[in-house]
Amino acid sequence: MKVTEAVRSRKSVRQFLPDPVDPAVIREVLANAARAPSGGNLQPWHVHVVGGASLANFKALMAARIETASAGEAMEYDVYPRELGSPYRERRYEVGEDLYRSIGVAREDRPARLRQFARNYAFFDAPLALFCSVDRQMGPPQWADLGMFMQTVMLLLREAGLHSCAQECWARYAQTVGAFLALPPERMLFSGMAIGYEDPQAPINGWRSTRVPLETFADFDGI
Numbered sequence: 294m295k296v297t298e299a300v301r302s303r304k305s306v307r308q309f310l311p312d313p314v315d316p317a318v319i320r321e322v323l324a325n326a327a328r329a330p331s332g333g334n335l336q337p338w339h340v341h342v343v344g345g346a347s348l349a350n351f352k353a354l355m356a357a358r359i360e361t362a363s364a365g366e367a368m369e370y371d372v373y374p375r376e377l378g379s380p381y382r383e384r385r386y387e388v389g390e391d392l393y394r395s396i397g398v399a400r401e402d403r404p405a406r407l408r409q410f411a412r413n414y415a416f417f418d419a420p421l422a423l424f425c426s427v428d429r430q431m432g433p434p435q436w437a438d439l440g441m442f443m444q445t446v447m448l449l450l451r452e453a454g455l456h457s458c459a460q461e462c463w464a465r466y467a468q469t470v471g472a473f474l475a476l477p478p479e480r481m482l483f484s485g486m487a488i489g490y491e492d493p494q495a496p497i498n499g500w501r502s503t504r505v506p507l508e509t510f511a512d513f514d515g516i
Contacts, residue, residue, distance in 0.1 A: 299451040304502075306456040306487070307392075307412065308495035309419040314344070314455065314488065319421065322449040329445040331438035337431050338442045338483075341474050343422045351422070351473055355414045358469050365465030369481060372461045388502045395500045413462045419487035424463070424470060426480045439483050450488060460485040 319342055331337060343351060377385065390400070398405045416422050423446070427439055447457045463470055463485040470482050491498055 294452045296448065299448040303447055303451050304456070304498075305458040306419075306489075306491045307417045307458060307497045308492045309417055309456070309487065309489035310492050311418065311420060312490045314421050314490075316344075318453050318455070319488070322446060322453060325449055326442055326445040329438070329442040331441070332434050335431075335435060335438065337427050337435040338439050339426050339428075339480065341424045341426070343424070343474075344420055348416075348420070348422055352415050354473060355466070355469065358466060359411060359414060362466075366468045368464055369467050370464060372464055384505075391500055391502065392497070396497050410462070413460055414466070416460075416485075416487035417458060419458070419489035421488040423486040423488055424474060425483045425486070426471075426474075426476055427483050429479050429481050436483070443484065443486065446486070454490070455488060456491040458487040460487060 323340060323342075327336065373385070374381075393400070393406060393409065396409065398409060425439060425443060427435060443459060447459065450457050461484050463482060467482040470476075470485070471480075476482065
């Protein structure tokens with residue numbers, strides 16, 4: 294698979310098949326993804342891959358935690374700016390509407406929307422989960438490095454015939470995740486990721502989020 298094909302076919306899959314993933318494939322993907330760039334070669338990422346009985350235990354733990362703390366836990370960072378302005382607010386609105394429309398959930402059906410959002414915490418039935426954490430001393434430049442690392446992981450997963458869904462929603466339960474993974478105090482949860490084989494029959498996987506035209510975000514000077 295060419296890099297262009299991997300980029301174009303990557304999407305956030307929200308329903309996975311139960312088919313297991315070869316651990317050797319994940320190890321190879323992560324080893325290759327470590328070639329992602331990082332300022333000063335800090336390589337600030339640290340990952341935990343969870344599957345099998347451990348993942349089942351964690352899903353049960355999260356189901357119980359959501360019951361006792363449905364609003365989440367203390368957030369260590371804002372996933373989105375609190376006062377999200379235009380045009381970003383409209384883009385976020387559009388992708389949400391497209392997602393719920395694909396599964397026939399009306400805008401006013403808040404309970405159904407919440408149930409779908411809660412599917413994040415079961416990794417959309419994916420057989421593997423990945424958590425990425427970072428040392429607390431790191432700043433925005435190193436967080437950008439984490440994004441490049443995770444994007445590299447997702448593209449290599451496509452090359453291997455797999456799909457993924459990056460999940461910043463885990464910031465809402467960072468303390469529970471940290472305790473389960475036994476993260477040391479100096480390490481902070483950055484993001485999660487569901488990994489597996491796409492269920493091609495699931496309606497929620499049948500749509501693609503839009504992208505604005507090149508002219509909207511790119512300026513060219515002298516070329």
